[in-house]
Amino acid sequence: MASDTKQLSLPGFEQDLAAWQSRYAKEIGEDKPVFNRSGIAVKPLYTPADWSGEAYDTDLGFPGQAPYTRGIYATMHRGRTWSQRQLIGLGTPADYNDRVLKLLDAGASAISLLPCNSGFRGVDGDEAPLALLGTCGTVVNTTDHMDRALKDVPLADISTAMNDPCPFTLLAFVLGVAKRRGVPWEQITGTSNQSDYISHFVANHMFYRLSLPGSRRVLVDHVAFCRQHVPNWNPISVVGQHMQQAGATPAETMGLTLSTAIQYAEDCAARGLDMDDVLRRFTFFFDISISVFEEIAKFRAGRRIWARIARDRLGAKDPRSWRFKFHGQTSGVDLTAQQPLNNIARVTTQAITGILSGLQSMHTDSYDEAISCPTEEAARIAVATQNILREEAHLCDVIDPLGGSYYVETMTDQMAAEIEAVIEKIDRAGGMYAAVECGLVQTLIGHSAREFQERIETGKEQVVGVNCYQDENAVFAEPEPYRPDRDAMAAHIADLKTYKAARGQDTVQRQLDRLARTANSTDENIFAAVVDTAEAGLTHGEIIACLRRELGFGQPLVVA
């Protein structure tokens, strides 16, 4: 490596390094090469020959100073720790409310609502098999449902993330609830944290929602509307998590996520939105895998590259617009169904990694998430894990505590180079939107998923209880999976049907016609129409069905 030959003004350094190298070679025997998940070779030792700190000012700077490698705020966790934002989604709105209030009481500080998979599929609860409803996510189809889900949750004081892809019906319901409760929209804080339709297309195949061009337009409408009417809401969360969970390596994930962010920023600019105004509200959402130092390097590199992209490429002038704000979720893919209690150790390791990376908001997985939607006890342990790390472990005393580590800084630079190579590849393909249209991104992710699986099959990647230490499997009892109360769900769906039938059908049709006209116009804001339509009492499924008819159905872009 070129840096090995760098001349250092440390007396005796070269000789001592050479002496260590020969001793190491003699004692280690066969030195098997080690690679991280992004394919970067990892050396046994890093020294000032690898990273000397010469570029400290340009590459690192201080916390709160561009390029923000060491953190986006001057005080970081010493001033304010991360939001404890647990992703919750189960059963009926009443079940959700019960779980949320309990976890807020246990130490969670922010909310995240996961809708039932039927909602992701784009339909109401009465259009999906009852057996599947509420098993993974909450059945929230109307403003009334949202009101029930958020009962006794002070909307003006608590940040509420909605896992809400285009066309953002959940936020529309929240805005309706705020109106009913007399809470001005200016006081609503939170994030549309599944707004990244591109990640859905490439990782979760969300084509059942809307076509790619349709989603593209609705997203910009959503941003424009929120900037005007819900100023403290983050309308965009660029989701690297989906891609990493689907198989992209950590470096690929960061590159693809930043390319996606560039695409969204450029789409907003093309609409005439002010870059500084929009980028200040950009947020990111990532997976934290168990590959500790690689993840820390991923996040530090991501912060640095995004600051430069926002400034130099997107032309944002205010340094606050260059901040890379991110939510981290401990990686579910690393969890095992085998020996499930071991997942508590995995989640703890991932959470420490996220904290050391300087995240702004975190979800810790429950140990039973490889089996089912979390049970209450498991969810409480996940919250307690964050409490312990925050209160007991002294992780927040020092900002960017790994900054200046020869290893972490070298790896940050190497990950940065990999990430920039991915961004270049996507640029050459014509940007992220075009790269997704032609299947390039899906191919990339598919290949990496396959390679990782082969590493597990061949034992190159060791997973306790899966390809090593399986003997213990027998002594671990499988936790009872969470299943919602079937009768309560049936009653919830019966109520929904009654509600739908009791509305004035002329009004319903008029609203849908209006929504359709807006969708067919070129200059009206579709999300504004979604908000009106939801307020008029229409449901999630009705709104999506109408927009699908007008904007088109997505096409599957599966590349195996």
Next chain:
Amino acid sequence: MTDRPDPPVRVLVTKIGLDGHDRGSRIVAAYLRDAGMEVIYTAPWQEIEAVVTLATQEDVDVIGLSTLATDHLIVPDLMVALSANGLDHVRVVVGGIIPEGEKKDLYTAGVKGIFGPGSSRDEIVASVQELAAEARQSKLAELRL
């Protein structure tokens, strides 16, 4: 006729229900394809009727269903629909997350194999080969009736 080699196994790899995560099903599809089988791969979120139609039109021997988020709970409905459409010979296997206590319901409904986390490539490929041979025997038997 005896000289002609058996045509390759035909497998439909798909997902029914409400979940869209397909990392596992894509990898398994690639494993089966690499083992020389003809794989018909669909995007996730298929309706049961669509799976029955595809299985009929593509004359598959085996259907592999991936389920991670409780979609296995409607697999018995698929089994009934297959049977109602004269596809009793088609062997159905399920891969993904099936809690221990819910496996019995799937076997009772006629599912022939369940591949949980940690199942190896060789195990999956061998089992699908074997079930496909069974499916062909059973189809012949059905035709002779």
